[in-house]
Amino acid sequence: MTLDQFFPFWKELTPAQQETLTRFVTRRSVKKGTILHNGSEDCVGLFIVEEGQLRAYIVSEEGKEISLYRLLPWDMCLFSASCMMNSIQFDVTVIAEQDSEILHIPTAVYQGMMKESASVANFTNEIMASRFSDVMWLMDQILYKRMDSRLAALLLEESQLSQTSQLKLTHEAAARYLGSAREVITRMLKYFQTEGIVSLSRGGIAITDSEKLAALAKDSIR
Amino acid sequence: MTLDQFFPFWKELTPAQQETLTRFVTRRSVKKGTILHNGSEDCVGLFIVEEGQLRAYIVSEEGKEISLYRLLPWDMCLFSASCMMNSIQFDVTVIAEQDSEILHIPTAVYQGMMKESASVANFTNEIMASRFSDVMWLMDQILYKRMDSRLAALLLEESQLSQTSQLKLTHEAAARYLGSAREVITRMLKYFQTEGIVSLSRGGIAITDSEKLAALAKDSIR
The missing domain is CATH 2.60.120.10 (Jelly Rolls)
Structure with missing residues (x-):
């Protein structure tokens, strides 16, 4: 450069x-x-x-x-x-x-x-x-929408229901569930990815640090 | 001007x-x-x-x-x-x-x-x-220190203990209690004042909107 x-x-x-x-x-x-x-x-x-x-x-x-x-x-x-x-x-x-x-x-x-x-x-x-x-x-x-915690809670729930860390959840479905927009969910998932919490691919969302995810999700009940 | x-x-x-x-x-x-x-x-x-x-x-x-x-x-x-x-x-x-x-x-x-x-x-x-x-x-x-909620909870507690909305609490004492610095407490109290929650004077802190204060304090237990 x-x-x-x-x-x-x-x-x-x-x-x-x-x-x-x-x-x-x-x-x-x-x-x-x-x-x-x-x-x-x-x-x-x-x-x-x-x-x-x-x-x-x-x-x-x-x-x-x-x-x-x-x-x-x-x-x-x-x-x-x-x-x-x-x-x-x-x-x-x-x-x-x-x-x-x-x-x-x-x-x-x-x-x-x-x-x-x-x-x-x-x-x-x-x-x-x-x-x-x-x-x-x-x-x-x-701060406002607690979207980090709410999304984390959703991912955790999905993972527990399906007994896997490889989620098939689409961004659209997550957005619908959380009353948000797909763009917001995609951006927050990318933020999670740079934090090392998930890994994103075309097929879905893989949880890579379930401890961090659980810590985030716990906040959503506050 | x-x-x-x-x-x-x-x-x-x-x-x-x-x-x-x-x-x-x-x-x-x-x-x-x-x-x-x-x-x-x-x-x-x-x-x-x-x-x-x-x-x-x-x-x-x-x-x-x-x-x-x-x-x-x-x-x-x-x-x-x-x-x-x-x-x-x-x-x-x-x-x-x-x-x-x-x-x-x-x-x-x-x-x-x-x-x-x-x-x-x-x-x-x-x-x-x-x-x-x-x-x-x-x-x-x-976001971090939840200083707004924690300070609100402290003011509310003081007010209930002394059965008055005219608190004698000093900024130093509040800072000590919350493990913070006096400057931080003073700035947050000024923020509360512009929000119409308290009124500050030389003598102390008067609670002017106890409902708003209670709503803020409630968050501190989350």
């Missing part, structure tokens, strides 16, 4: 800005499990995922994690440079979920370009809006 | 941009209870609060509301112009919580300036980051 491929604003940068960015960007290989950014403790810079997968999450005082979103190839991680903006007052942790290849941009370099170029600032705006949308979706589904 | 007072980037605009903005901004008086923006249905433009108070919230399918944040004088409402950014994929409702005086900026005018000026784009970035932080705080406290 080259910078002019990644950044939609590349052509709008001045030659001097292009040169600065090129000079300060470094490539890093990180092992699965590496914590790239740890809450407010650091402001390590921006990451662009070339290969692999990063996960952003928050941690409660008791050590419980909630995944906020995943960063896949061609995604950029903004909050590892949260000191860039005064108004970011929350802390996420970013971990490599697979062995990953990433590009690193120092905070000051990116921040300088954002101040100079409306294109860079607007690009940053769109990335933040996109993460904001991810978090709002999660909040809506988890 | 004049535009040059409100916008920190005013001096960095060209005379033509200043004139455009001035020409298209209109003043509106809105009555308490007016819905200014209703989810994805509209993209009415940006609002600056001159006087009064707006509230942004999300609504569940069952009609339950969660307040995300308040907009007070000198605050700007961005999400009533959410069509401005492609990546904003969630819907908030904005209502006037008091009779309010607001300045209205058409979406296209602001969007045009954001594209041209890095200062406008970065200002917008900071506002979004600030709202994002509000929502993350809420999610952390409500």
Whole structure:
């Protein structure tokens, strides 16, 4: 991946800005499990995922994690440079979920370009809006509709009834049962998949971590 | 309030941009209870609060509301112009919580300036980051720590023990009891106050809506 491929604003940068960015960007290989950014403790810079997968999450005082979103190839991680903006007052942790290849941009370099170029600032705006949308979706589904627990309870019930962890349940049927929409169920199942709880295939849903599923389902009776 | 007072980037605009903005901004008086923006249905433009108070919230399918944040004088409402950014994929409702005086900026005018000026784009970035932080705080406290329910249960218990709605409980004591920090309790109490559940004074905490408080507290046993 080259910078002019990644950044939609590349052509709008001045030659001097292009040169600065090129000079300060470094490539890093990180092992699965590496914590790239740890809450407010650091402001390590921006990451662009070339290969692999990063996960952003928050941690409660008791050590419980909630995944906020995943960063896949061609995604950029903004909050590892949260000191860039005064108004970011929350802390996420970013971990490599697979062995990953990433590009690193120092905070000051990116921040300088954002101040100079409306294109860079607007690009940053769109990335933040996109993460904001991810978090709002999660909040809506988890906090409000308890869709995570309710879906988990449904999967568990299906599995117990049919005495198998290979469920034939369709997304449509689950949606009908829970009074939701197919798209919502599909998105939540994908979230479960990235959490390692189920594995999705054309034929159906396989439960891969029944303990996690049971823990989620238990909440649905609260 | 004049535009040059409100916008920190005013001096960095060209005379033509200043004139455009001035020409298209209109003043509106809105009555308490007016819905200014209703989810994805509209993209009415940006609002600056001159006087009064707006509230942004999300609504569940069952009609339950969660307040995300308040907009007070000198605050700007961005999400009533959410069509401005492609990546904003969630819907908030904005209502006037008091009779309010607001300045209205058409979406296209602001969007045009954001594209041209890095200062406008970065200002917008900071506002979004600030709202994002509000929502993350809420999610952390409500979803994770159930601090809303736990604090409500504590207030209710205190009130029943002392047979009064005028509690002498200090924020420090509540924090100690709930294993939290004083700042967290103070912020949550202020949130309760804007929700009309309590009224705060130097002397203590007065319960003003015991039904809402009881409903919140009930959740703490889930």
